Amino acid sequence: MEDPFEKQQIEQFKVELETNGAAAAAAKIDAYLAEQDNIPLNIGITGECGSGKSTFVNAFRGLDKRDKSAAAAPTGCTETTMEVKPYPHPQHPNVTLWDLPGVGTPDFQAEDYLKLVQFEKFDFFIIISADRFRQNDVKLAKEIQRMGKKFYFVRSKMDQDMRNEEETQSEFNAERFLTKIRNNCFQGLEKQDVDSPKVFLVSSHHLHLYDFCKLQETLERELPAHKRAALLLALPTVNHEIIKKKKEALQLEIKFLAAGSAVGAAVPVPLLSGKVDLAILVATAIKYRNTFGLDLESLQSLADSARVPLEDLRAEMKSPLALRDISREVIANILRESSCQVTLIAAEEGSRLIPFFGLPVAAGLSFVSTYKALSTFLDMLAEDAQRVFIKALGLHTSV
Template identity: 35%
Template sequence: MGQLFSGTSQSEALYSSFTSYFQKFKAENKIISQGIITLIELYLTLGDLQQAKDEIASALRELTSTPLNVAVIGESGTGKSSFINVFRGVGHEEKTSAPIGVVETTMSRTPYRHPNIPNVVIWDLPGIGTTNFPPKDYLEKMKFYEYDFFIIVSATRFRKNDIDLAKAISIMKKDFYFLRTKVDIDLENEKQCKDTFSRETFLQHIRSHCVNMFKKNNLDVPPIFLISNRNVSDYDFPILKVTLKNKLSTNTHQNIMFSLSNTTEATIERKHNSIQQFIWLEAFKDGVLMTNPVVDILKDSDVEKLKMSLNNYRVLFGVDDATLEFMAKDSQVSVEQLRKIIKSPYLLETKKRKTLEGMLLKYMERSASANGGLLKSGLYFRKTYYLELLFLDTVAEDAKVLLRETHSRN
């Protein structure tokens, strides 16, 4: 191990590693097409490492530039357009704002760019169930299959159309958030009707009702947010803003992951495999791998990038702090209890734990035969890529642990 290769033998080793790695995946689970993989393999057999590297770079650019399409849906009058304006930080009277009013104002699906989140397109869809858009025609007219992620907006009470939309999204195996708007009005009405009143009890009652409606209809319970578009510093709106921005800001090469909810361990594994492929391709592109043992020193800038990657993986797999809060509410346990059974939040807290170097060595030993047999052929990633793979494995395992825990409590 660690010997230097001639150009030809290095290409042969790279070809063998690249081919054996991608043979592990079925066609539908590969993040780049088989045609691109075959082309890269051809350049490697010809000894043209630069062309192979350029082809990978081009495929990665295409993945990262793909826009994320987010559909905001629900019945007319629930506050969809108002939510879009508030989330984008745009005043209702500005030219780029979504039109709002007491009558139906959105008559066609309309795209809006978020000013601070690149490659994200938020679509304001007309209300379902009106005379203009009856449910039986709605999905086809709104081109439901084109969106990567959905936000269902509801108000006043849970309706059949909310369930029908959730079922359609679930059939497509895509993710969604559920927003219950106008809770300030609900609270005011409740105060006037009752002699004794508890804000927290009432809000928990609304949340529990939403949870029960999803379960009653055999649907996985999505993240539920109780908000007011008029009081954006109150209720769940602050945490919704942070959670949604984190989710949408995650590198757009992972957009395909929004279509995979953590409903089973198999879907978590599919998500893990897809992101692992991306890390592997990035590592391959970055200098077409190394032919010496991993001796590069981690710099402060490397650690900062690793922190960002770890946070992104936690968001994608639903083990970030904001999602843990919602899991805790739904499961009626403390956040601390959930944090105790997972490992990823502590990966970079090394004072009382193994150092990054120690974690890296242990991971390399454990995965010596993985990733296309790279170590067997004497080829190496930089340390940062091994650590990214370690972080990804840990976060994916955390997602499985939390899935088992929440299912055992339901």
């Protein structure tokens, strides 16, 4: 079923094309796509000092705990966050995680906290604790709720707790222990008058375990529709479902990219359409690769985190887009290997020679050609991401 909003956008592009011509319609499509890529999402990460806020910020953005680059939030056993500090996502800078000072530190008492951190700019808050949620966490949650924003409790460092419990118990049962932790969190918050608290057990060093996937599903469900794609594309690729949803979000954009290609084909300049199409294909293929975490930097971070050799992960990538710089030459070679694409491109250029009806036919062929190429690229890289995920984390990744 077609989204009414998307249908409305397409109608607007048609009106622009009929009223002001191909160049104006192309500009309108470009502006729409740029707007979609830059929808801001601001996530506030807060909690008491030492709760693991900075580690969570790094993990969410796909940075390994040993990453020492300027992009990584500093971590440590002391209070390392003394000011409100933004950490844009490395691949999707419209998504920013804000590492907030610990609640209850001398300079940030709970009563004045939200005012000091400029509460209004955040889309939602994640309140992190390494053990139990305390009075300051609850005060903050109630104030967030009073102001009409969403918040979620994350019980961090679950990998440490699991190790400690296993070492001290002769009959260790993982599911029973996790249930006990969840119940303790729920009961502790309900005793402090927090109604129906949303609590998620997370290990920032192993996001594929425990409740991170439930947190992701909850955020996706409760975010406004126009913010949802921004979240999905920025999420770390830690399970099959995220890969699937990233692919679905990217697939929805293809019709607009293909429309831009079609408009370019309607301009009566020989070979211009081919140049426009190649530019679209290169930029979009790079976006797909980065969104699935298949760029070299993301792969290295995954290899370090999963303790798998980088070359083993690279060996799982079979598509011609994965292991080289994506350039016009690479894209052109892939297109030449497809007889269908070669036929469509030749037919598009040939149709330009037909008087009166040639340009509309060329536009339609350009739409089909671009749509098919981008869908193929998306399939290739999504399949690579699935294979890399299986190699790095295994098929059975839930406790």
